[in-house]
Amino acid sequence: MQVLCVSQHDSPPDAGLEVSAQVSVCVYGYRQSFASTPKGHHFRHVFPDDSSVLVVHSSAGALNASVGKADTNPSLARRSVSSLTSFPFANASHAYPIADATEMVVTWVTGHHISGKPCVEYGIDDLSMKAFGHSSRFADGGHEKRHIYVHRVVVKDLKPSQTYQYHCGSDDGWSAVYHFRAKTKGSHWSPRFAVFGDMGAANAQSVPRLEQDVRRGMYDAILHVGDIAYNLHSDNGKVGDAFMRLIEPIAAYVPYQVCPGNHEHKYNFSHYDHRFSMTDSRTGSLNNHFYSFNMGPAHFVSLSTEYYYYTDFGWDQIRRQYEWLVDDLRAANSPESRAERPWIITMAHKPLYCMTDDRSCSPIDSSDAFQRRRLRKGIKMQGSGKRKYGLEALFFKYGVDIQLYGHEHNYQRLFPVYDNHVLNGSTAHPYHNPKGPVVVITGSAGCDEHHAKFRKHVPDWSAFRSTDYGYTRMTVHNKTHVSLEQVSDDQKGKIIDRFVVVKDRHL
Ligand SMILES: [Fe+2]
Known part of the structure; x- marks a missing residue:
């Protein structure tokens, strides 16, 4: 497997993102695009068959990409992350009005049991905060009876309208770094x-x-x-x-x-x-x-x-x-x-x-x-x-x-x-x-x-x-x-x- 194209181009004027460049990476049928911040960007992607891993690092306008065997990093070989966010989550205690809930659920799936509790590391400028969640397992009904592990972490006490960086994972390995914006409070805004x-x-x-x-x-x-x-x-x-x-x-x-x-x-x-x-x-x-x-x-x-x-x-x-x-x-x-x-x-x-x-x-x-x-x-x-x-x-x-x-x-x-x-x-x-x-x-x-x-x-x-x-x-x-x-x-x-x-x- 080889990297077929890696491109970097100017941020579109209406992007509304603090980015220095838009970056696209294509490997055979797989394509990943992301906004590279002035501080750079780093991500790993494990391909669907878990056989190879793509690593991309961008910093100060330079871009490096490589593809290697996933088994060079056993923790990544065991990981297959698909991250989802959803909201609003409101816990049963209803600590504040539901309409103003500033929480986000991050959900991802792995094909194997993970060590320890699933975790989301997040923050405004860095990933210094942690939230832990729970994992569950279910068996697919097909002939392979595959076990699929689902991990859910609720990230709480978010500042309304604030953009957070985050990644999810465990001691076994981490996803790429993504970002979400916490929900805006009240009813006087235009979703x-x-x-x-x-x-x-x-x-x-x-x-x-x-x-x-x-x-x-x-x-x-x-x-x-x-x-x-x-x-x-x-x-x-x-x-x-x-x-x-x-x-x-x-x-x-x-x-x-x-x-x-x-x-x-x-x-x-x-x-x-x-x-x-x-x-x-x-x-x-x-x-x-x-x-x-x-x-x-x-x-x-x-x-x-x-x-x-x-x-x-x-x-x-x-x-x-x-x-x-x-x-x-x-x-x-x-x-x-x-x-x-x-x-x-x-x-x-x-x-x-x-x-x-x-x-x-x-x-x-x-x-x-x-x-x-x-x-x-x-x-x-x-x-x-x-x-x-x-x-x-x-x-x-x-x-x-x-x-x-x-x-x-x-x-x-x-x-x-x-x-x-x-x-x-x-x-x-x-x-x-x-x-x-x-x-x-x-x-x-x-x-x-x-x-x-x-x-x-x-x-x-x-x-x-x-x-x-x-x-x-x-x-x-x-x-x-x-x-x-x-x-x-x-x-x-x-x-x-x-x-x-x-x-x-x-x-
Ligand atoms: Fe349908």
Whole structure:
């Protein structure tokens, strides 16, 4: 193996980073880009087969890179780090208001047991502070029965809005040095997001552009609305490992918030459960299936649509999630909460409406698949009785403003819709005080299942659609304005759709 290219170029003017250079390293199919600070940068990368290690060191404008056998450093040979950050984490003691929590969870995976407690070393100017966490082990369900070790460290008492350097590891070895920015306090700021679903380890076309955006400091969080890696469990979990490495240049720098999709269902969602660390800011519990969090003037609710489809794993989880949803939405609608954070935004995988050309988006009214009837209207528990736990009426009752979905491998913007009726704010301005929720489906980040075509019949609620690969950017500007735009990767980053939701009343 040899280094094929190492490049160094000037920092882009809008990078928003204190950097002296942008550095890219390519080794066969692997590429790593990073911002080199005036103090230099040093990282090691162990390749997926654990056979080789790449070492890069930059200092005072000079750049050195080398590739060697990983077994020259036994500790690195045993390490395979994919670092993720997520927030907010709130411990059960609730030492301060959840909305102002300044904590970050760092999660990584190794293929072997590590010595001692997993650790994150971090700091503003150096890595002088330490936080320790816990490790857990789970067995993949494939024929190799691989054991995968997950390490979670909660970094606490962070200064709001402050950028920290960090690396993670143990006495066995350390990751590269990354950085994250602690969450900004309060509701008077404008969080920015990249939103997409259905991104796999193969044909992940949007990743380089997302990585570039992250390096330029364009986002405060990533929202991956289900269908991850294709699949986390495939090839004895090695595809999941490869995907985590793929997104590391994104997810090690910006909180990576997820919800479950159908591609996560294998072995009762065990890879999904173990590899991510989503925390419900209201209860403080770790729950990757349903949780909520606040950012700026918005309350985000993440939920599982897959409970309604994978009932082999149980029926009661549908009820438990629904009751949690009622409690969460009720709390978000208290006069104080709605005044502080008027926007309620949901993220889930399967949309309630879609016009993709397949049976699951069927327009045939007699079918349970009719615009996802079991999600919209409710499901017959154990297959009989009245439909229960429908989401559409619940979201409408509690004034959910925007719904983000994936699953369809395309982009769709809908007019405000409820019960198949368009409820525009006005003919000229459909998104000014819309009378129903605004729905965006963004499942075209790129995966090995490629695009999904549209039905020929265009429903009244369909406002814009595209099969270009890409992703959505969303900014919650303030208490009255949210803007969304669709980036086409096929068209070299061209914005192919843009709209603003304006609301001065939310119920
Ligand atoms: Fe899906």
